[in-house]
Structure formats: structure tokens, C-alpha cells
Amino acid sequence: MTSTPTHYDAIILGAGGAGLMCAALAGQRGRKVLLIDHADEPGKKILISGGGRCNFTNSNTTPDRYLSANRHFAKSALSRYTAQDFIALVNKYDIAWHEKTLGQLFCDGSARQIVAMLMEECPDEYVTVSLGQSITDISHSDGQYQVGYGNKSAFASSLVIATGGPSIPKMGATSFAYDIARQFGLKVVEPRPALVPLTLGGEETLFRSLSGVSAPVIATCGKTAFREAALFTHRGLSGPAILQISSYWKHGEPVSVNFLPDHSPDWLVELKRQQPRLHLKKAIAELLPSRLSETLIERIALAGDLGNLADRKLEEAARRLSNWRFMPNGTEGYAKAEVTAGGISTADISSKNMEARQMPGLYAIGEAVDVTGWLGGYNFQWAWASGYAAAQTL
Ligand code: FDA
Numbered sequence: 460m461t462s463t464p465t466h467y468d469a470i471i472l473g474a475g476g477a478g479l480m481c482a483a484l485a486g487q488r489g490r491k492v493l494l495i496d497h498a499d500e501p502g503k504k505i506l507i508s509g510g511g512r513c514n515f516t517n518s519n520t521t522p523d524r525y526l527s528a529n530r531h532f533a534k535s536a537l538s539r540y541t542a543q544d545f546i547a548l549v550n551k552y553d554i555a556w557h558e559k560t561l562g563q564l565f566c567d568g569s570a571r572q573i574v575a576m577l578m579e580e581c582p583d584e585y586v587t588v589s590l591g592q593s594i595t596d597i598s599h600s601d602g603q604y605q606v607g608y609g610n611k612s613a614f615a616s617s618l619v620i621a622t623g624g625p626s627i628p629k630m631g632a633t634s635f636a637y638d639i640a641r642q643f644g645l646k647v648v649e650p651r652p653a654l655v656p657l658t659l660g661g662e663e664t665l666f667r668s669l670s671g672v673s674a675p676v677i678a679t680c681g682k683t684a685f686r687e688a689a690l691f692t693h694r695g696l697s698g699p700a701i702l703q704i705s706s707y708w709k710h711g712e713p714v715s716v717n718f719l720p721d722h723s724p725d726w727l728v729e730l731k732r733q734q735p736r737l738h739l740k741k742a743i744a745e746l747l748p749s750r751l752s753e754t755l756i757e758r759i760a761l762a763g764d765l766g767n768l769a770d771r772k773l774e775e776a777a778r779r780l781s782n783w784r785f786m787p788n789g790t791e792g793y794a795k796a797e798v799t800a801g802g803i804s805t806a807d808i809s810s811k812n813m814e815a816r817q818m819p820g821l822y823a824i825g826e827a828v829d830v831t832g833w834l835g836g837y838n839f840q841w842a843w844a845s846g847y848a849a850a851q852t853l
Contacts, residue, residue: 476577812849
């Protein structure tokens with residue numbers, strides 16, 4: 460039997476990075492908050508993030524490192540809660556951290572420290588955490604949101620959707636955020652797996668034999684390019700450069716990979732002048748991992764000493780190496796996607812406090828919203844910043 464509903468100022472659905480941050484800050488402002496999650500512990504994605512060390516922010520955070528139907532949307536929240544603000548919090552708890560590359564900040568120790576810190580930030584007298592309970596129903600009447608969970612129910616004038624996106628369902632990720640949003644008339648931008656390995660099929664399956672080989676490349680899709688490592692897998696392409704570009708990739712589009720990002724288009728012709736007796740195979744093999752160079756040379760179908768090959772042919776070979784066009788036939792899907800792009804439409808929520816325009820008291824934060832960061836700590840920074848923005852007006 461369901462007990463009498465308990466009253467709170469705000470109910471937050473989802474105890475991930477965004478929900479925890481929002482609950483902590485709203486609690487610190489003296490709001491009575493109920494934080495509900497169906498998982499048996501909070502911040503599960505934080506715990507597995509960054510290989511267990513949580514890449515908790517990026518010191519180069521700028522709004523242009525986020526994808527959204529409205530590219531201006533994230534500006535307001537990101538400017539009011541910055542990477543420096545989160546670093547100050549981490550420092551307050553004496554959590555040791557280091558910068559890896561490209562502004563990516565990781566814990567020296569464990570991601571558990573971040574979850575423990577966020578839980579510690581939630582004042583006991585104001586924040587009630589309910590874990591391991593399914594949410595059974597949500598309704599709204601007379602300006603109050605009522606939520607049934609387990610065999611209990613609660614009501615509040617504010618309801619925050621912080622249940623993330625469907626990436627990594629085996630960890631309890633769901634599309635629940637979109638269902639609630641639709642229930643209250645908010646639009647959802649078609650969600651899709653992002654920061655995800657790409658798969659190769661057809662005649663490109665031969666690249667699968669390179670599984671385990673990695674190389675520094677520039678991966679380009681449309682006007683977007685990332686210079687980082689690419690990794691061949693038994694299903695296709697992965698590695699940071701590919702994960703980054705996957706967020707911009709759409710079915711039917713090619714991904715161009717520059718295997719020689721530091722070489723000019725005429726490097727082979729110049730080399731021919733200097734070393735005409737050097738074999739093309741050797742010239743390329745000196746620059747790339749051997750299995751990769753063998754496969755690429757085989758596909759280029761050009762052989763012989765440089766001096767015996769026409770400039771035009773060498774220019775064409777160099778062009779192919781710097782613009783290898785892969786036609787991915789898909790992605791590895793939500794099972795392997797680090798995040799979900801798309802989500803609750805930013806057109807329906809305020810960029811200032813994340814509140815629904817047509818549904819007072821309803822908020823959406825974190826990955827549930829159509830804001831997706833690059834790889835490298837940007838997604839947590841969005842979780843913290845959007846959680847902060849909502850907490851200011853709860
Ligand atoms: P998040 O998904 O964290 O939390 C949602 C919560 O809602 C979960 O606790 C879930 O259990 C709960 N929930 C879902 N459905 C529910 C339902 N129906 N009922 C009740 N509760 C429900 N980002 C980054 O910046 N740096 C990094 O190092 C990494 N590393 C990383 C590694 C891996 C393997 C993954 C999968 C992802 C990352 N990310 C990352 C991305 C990052 O984890 C992600 O963007 C944030 O966790 C999003 O935070 P949210 O709070 O919005 O959702």
C-alpha cells in the first residue's frame with residue numbers, strides 16, 4: 460500500500476553527476492530535496508568514467524565544444540559554473556588530480572572520490588536520497604508534481620529530470636528522460652549514440668584485420684576535424700579521434716582520415732628527388748605502423764622505386780594517405796556509446812535555469828538535454844553546470 464505522499468520543495472530524478480550537483484546546491488540553499496534513482500548506488504557513470512579516474516572537467520571548456528540544435532544554448536550555464544569552479548570544489552576536498560592531455564583533468568586516485576564529494580555536499584537535513592527504487596508514475600496537478608517510487612510517493616512544486624540518456628543500458632541507463640519530457644509536452648531531438656566506435660562493412664571489412672593498430676591522425680567529417688589517435692578494432696574504427704568525429708557523423712557520410720598529418724601533399728615527390736632509389740613501400744613503412752602501411756599500400760596499388768614512378772602517381776598516393784575516405788556502415792550503438800547526442804529540445808527550456816518554458820517547475824539537466832560535449836571531461840562539466848543553473852532557482 461502506498462503511504463501518504465511526503466512534501467518536498469523539489470524532486471530530482473536521477474542521481475548521476477547532474478542530479479547530485481543539483482541536489483547538493485539546492486539543499487545548500489535550504490531547499491528540501493528528494494533525489495531518486497533506480498540504481499543501488501549514486502553516480503555509477505562517474506565511477507566507471509575515465510578508466511575509474513573520472514575525467515571530471517576540461518580546463519579548455521568553451522561552448523563551441525558542445526553539439527546542440529541550438530549552439531548558443533550551453534553558453535549561459537557554462538559561464539556561470541566553470542571548470543575552475545569545479546576544480547575549486549575538488550581542491551576543497553583535497554582530491555589530488557592531474558592534467559593528462561588537451562586540458563583533461565583526472566583524479567590521481569579514484570572516481571569514487573568525486574561521488575563521495577558530491578554526496579558529502581548534500582546536506583543531510585535537506586537532501587533525502589532514495590536508491591534502488593523504480594519510479595512508478597509521475598503526474599502534475601494544482602502546480603504540484605507527484606512521483607510514485609517503490610511503495611512511496613512524494614510531491615513538490617519542482618521536478619528535475621536528470622536521468623541522462625540511454626548510453627550503456629547495462630548500467631541502468633534508460634530513455635526515461637524523454638518519456639517524462641514528452642508526457643509534459645516537451646519535444647525531443649532524435650537521440651543517437653555519440654562518442655562511439657564506427658563500424659566498417661563491405662570491402663572495408665579488410666581493415667578489421669588491423670584490429671589493435673593505432674596511429675595519430677586527423678579525422679574529418681564535413682567541416683569538423685580532430686587530431687588525435689585512431690584505433691582499428693575488430694569491428695571498425697575507434698580511438699579518441701574517431702570517437703570525437705562520431706558525434707558529428709551521420710549515416711551515409713564518409714569519414715576522412717589523414718594518416719600523415721604532418722606531411723605536405725608533395726612529400727613523396729620531394730622524397731623522389733632526394734632518394735630516387737627508395738622503394739615506395741619503404742618510404743611509407745617508415746612513417747606508419749607496419750601492418751597499417753602494408754594494408755594501405757596494397758589498396759593504393761602502386762609499387763616500385765620512387766624514381767620510376769610519375770610525379771602525378773606519387774601525388775595521388777600522398778593525397779590518398781592524407782585523405783583516406785572510410786564509409787562507416789554504422790556505429791557500435793548505445794552499448795558502446797559514451798554519451799547520447801540529441802535529447803530534450805533546448806527550444807523548450809530556458810538556457811538560464813533549465814526550466815521548461817511551458818511547464819513551470821519542470822527542469823531538465825545533464826545528458827538528458829540536447830547538449831553533448833566533446834570527449835575529455837566536457838560532458839561532466841555540462842552536468843555540473845546545468846545542475847548548478849537549475850539549483851539556483853529551485
Ligand atoms: P547519468 O547517466 O550520469 O545519470 C543518470 C542517472 O539516472 C543514473 O544514476 C541512472 O541510474 C538514473 N536513471 C536512469 N533511468 C532511470 C529511471 N528510469 N528511473 C530512475 N533512475 C534512472 N564524461 C566526462 O566528462 N568525462 C569522462 O571521463 C567520461 N567517461 C565516461 C565513460 C563511460 C564508459 C561512459 C558511459 C560515459 C563517460 N562520460 C564521461 C560521460 C558522462 O558519464 C555522462 O555525460 C554523465 O554521466 C551524464 O550525467 P547525467 O547526470 O546527466 O546522467
